[in-house]
Amino acid sequence: MLTLTTANFDDRVLRADKPVLVEFWADWCPPCKMIAPILEQIEAEHGDRLTVAKLNGDEHPEIVSRYGVLGFPTLNLFQDGKVVRQIVGAKPKRRLLADLDGLF
Numbered sequence: 001m002l003t004l005t006t007a008n009f010d011d012r013v014l015r016a017d018k019p020v021l022v023e024f025w026a027d028w029c030p031p032c033k034m035i036a037p038i039l040e041q042i043e044a045e046h047g048d049r050l051t052v053a054k055l056n057g058d059e060h061p062e063i064v065s066r067y068g069v070l071g072f073p074t075l076n077l078f079q080d081g082k083v084v085r086q087i088v089g090a091k092p093k094r095r096l097l098a099d100l101d102g103l104f
Contacts (some may be wrong), residue, residue: 001044002053006060014081016041019104022076023054029072031090050104054095077103
């Protein structure tokens with residue numbers, strides 16, 4: 001899974017050639033730990049069409065603020081430099097995929 005920082009966010013997400021699912025997370029967030037293996041599975045199954053990445057919100061608050069993220073975990077799906085879907089909170093894999101259906 002791609003680890004994002006303030007330094008690489010614009011290049012790796014906004015200028016990406018395929019959709020990027022970004023998890024905004026924090027070390028202290030139990031739901032973030034619960035969703036991590038689900039995101040790894042999604043990446044393994046759909047990595048040819050989708051990049052899965054994570055950004056530590058505590059370490060990069062300027063990016064969190066830029067996208068109006070109010071809680072962790074928040075998943076933003078970016079396409080062509082824009083957020084096309086935002087999912088707040090941990091969900092089972094099938095619910096996440098249903099929320100993203102048709103977008104990548």
